[in-house]
Amino acid sequence: MDYLTEFFQNIGDTLSYMASLSVGMLDGVKYTVGLFFITILFSIPLGLCLTLLRNSKITALRGVTGFYVWIMRGTPLLLQLFFFYFGLPNLPFVGDYLILGRFQAACLTFVLNYAAYFCEIFRGGILSVDAGQYEAAQVLGFGKWQTNLKIVFPQMLKVCLPSISNECITLVKDTALITAISVTEILYFAKAAVNRDTNATAYVVAAVFYLVMTYGLTKLFNWLERRFHF
Amino acid sequence: MHMIEVTNLKKSFGSDVILEGVSFSVEKGQTVSVIGPSGAGKSTMLRCLIDLESANDGTILIEGQPLLQNGTYPHERQRRAICAKMGMVFQNFNLFPHLSVKRNLMIAPLNSKTLSPQQASEKADALLKKVGLDGKQNAMPSELSGGQKQRVAIARALMMNPDVLLFDEPTSALDPQLTGEVLAVIKELAQEHMTMIVVTHEMGFAREVSDKILFMGDKRILEEGTPDEIFHHPHDPRITEFVSKIL
Numbered sequence: 076m077d078y079l080t081e082f083f084q085n086i087g088d089t090l091s092y093m094a095s096l097s098v099g100m101l102d103g104v105k106y107t108v109g110l111f112f113i114t115i116l117f118s119i120p121l122g123l124c125l126t127l128l129r130n131s132k133i134t135a136l137r138g139v140t141g142f143y144v145w146i147m148r149g150t151p152l153l154l155q156l157f158f159f160y161f162g163l164p165n166l167p168f169v170g171d172y173l174i175l176g177r178f179q180a181a182c183l184t185f186v187l188n189y190a191a192y193f194c195e196i197f198r199g200g201i202l203s204v205d206a207g208q209y210e211a212a213q214v215l216g217f218g219k220w221q222t223n224l225k226i227v228f229p230q231m232l233k234v235c236l237p238s239i240s241n242e243c244i245t246l247v248k249d250t251a252l253i254t255a256i257s258v259t260e261i262l263y264f265a266k267a268a269v270n271r272d273t274n275a276t277a278y279v280v281a282a283v284f285y286l287v288m289t290y291g292l293t294k295l296f297n298w299l300e301r302r303f304h305f
Numbered sequence: 306m307h308m309i310e311v312t313n314l315k316k317s318f319g320s321d322v323i324l325e326g327v328s329f330s331v332e333k334g335q336t337v338s339v340i341g342p343s344g345a346g347k348s349t350m351l352r353c354l355i356d357l358e359s360a361n362d363g364t365i366l367i368e369g370q371p372l373l374q375n376g377t378y379p380h381e382r383q384r385r386a387i388c389a390k391m392g393m394v395f396q397n398f399n400l401f402p403h404l405s406v407k408r409n410l411m412i413a414p415l416n417s418k419t420l421s422p423q424q425a426s427e428k429a430d431a432l433l434k435k436v437g438l439d440g441k442q443n444a445m446p447s448e449l450s451g452g453q454k455q456r457v458a459i460a461r462a463l464m465m466n467p468d469v470l471l472f473d474e475p476t477s478a479l480d481p482q483l484t485g486e487v488l489a490v491i492k493e494l495a496q497e498h499m500t501m502i503v504v505t506h507e508m509g510f511a512r513e514v515s516d517k518i519l520f521m522g523d524k525r526i527l528e529e530g531t532p533d534e535i536f537h538h539p540h541d542p543r544i545t546e547f548v549s550k551i552l
Contacts, residue, residue, distance in 0.1 A: 205399070207395060207397050207399035208399060208401065210357055210393075210395065210399060211395065211399035211400075211401070213356075213357065214355055214357070214388065214391070214392065214393040214462075215392075215412075215413035215416075215461070215462075215465065216385070216388075216389050216413060216416065216417045216465065217413070217416055221416050225412065225416070226401055229403045230402065230403055233403065305402055305403045305445050305447060
């Protein structure tokens with residue numbers, strides 16, 4: 076009987092410990108979620124602009140965007156984060172004007188980095204749109220922008236949705252990187268709790284936070300894919 | 306004034322010559338069929354008329370206005386304005402897959418603001434009825450048969466009230482049993498004196514419906530005439546050979 080009481084007592088203690096950890100981490104969620112939404116909000120339109128430049132008739136524009144994508148995809152996100160936070164202020168002459176807050180630096184890095192990935196995702200989607208669609212739009216009197224907005228983008232989006240979903244889920248997990256520049260997001264609190272209590276439970280709690288967010292995103296994109304089925 | 310007048314049209318892709326000086330004219334209300342062996346340049350010629358291909362030389366007058374004058378194109382704006390008088394139906398339909406049948410019809414007049422949403426909706430319903438697809442308003446293109454898709458494409462082209470309709474092998478992607486329903490719609494338009502140019506391999510259709518037939522071969526028009534002249538009294542032995550093989 077004593078053993079059983081002790082067993083339940085232990086479970087109760089663990090749960091209340093986890094609950095107290097969660098309360099602390101909830102405070103970090105605002106940075107995780109904030110970074111996620113800011114990145115999505117700005118990197119998708121920026122990625123789309125980059126795609127249009129990448130498909131431009133002007134060779135120089137194609138070259139510049141190609142170079143940009145190469146740099147942003149070709150170097151570690153963590154390195155870029157360090158560069159924008161620690162590196163920019165050390166640049167000669169302009170450095171003094173480029174001192175960013177931790178979260179600002181994180182947002183800037185993520186937007187610029189994810190825009191490069193979205194650029195390539197959208198480029199693939201645009202390539203998948205049949206040439207006949209452009210011809211039909213032209214003979215029906217569509218302008219270039221009308222063709223893009225009303226004919227090409229919706230079809231591109233359908234093709235791109237699975238890749239966008241993938242990218243969004245990666246983004247949720249990548250937000251944990253900003254703990255490296257001491258933004259107090261979820262993993263920052265977890266790490267602090269583990270060090271303080273010499274107990275790894277906080278990592279499990281943090282994992283649950285990420286799983287809940289990625290689960291929600293998975294469901295959202297499944298729904299979107301069904302809606303965009305034509 | 307001719308509805309369409311083409312003089313000495315030349316087109317090549319790199320060193321590959323496709324059209325070596327094509328001249329013909331189409332009168333208002335005429336149905337003109339363009340026949341001939343594959344690779345004769347029929348489709349390219351048709352695509353030049355509506356500016357989907359840029360020609361290298363020649364003159365194209367649409368209702369007297371120059372789309373191409375002695376090898377020179379006017380400003381982009383004028384090219385578009387001239388082509389807006391024409392509609393085109395493609396071999397592969399090219400319906401917009403993300404829009405319902407009715408939206409496919411309405412999108413162009415709404416874009417160009419030539420019709421109000423109310424007018425566009427009424428006109429779309431009327432045209433779908435005309436091509437025998439009343440009740441398919443909310444269907445998606447992927448739910449339609451090839452013949453139905455092509456009839457939607459014809460209705461879509463008619464939404465813009467074109468003075469001329471161009472058909473680029475409208476039945477070549479269809480099963481034989483589905484070609485009939487599409488040809489019936491084109492015949493009906495011919496009876497209403499819509500001006501049409503039809504590139505086709507359907508000899509029976511060309512003979513029955515056309516006011517004039519252009520026989521293209523070897524990068525030029527070898528002969529033009531009434532169906533009777535082309536099918537029964539051709540001057541060029543290549544036409545005799547082609548016709549005997551097909552019929």
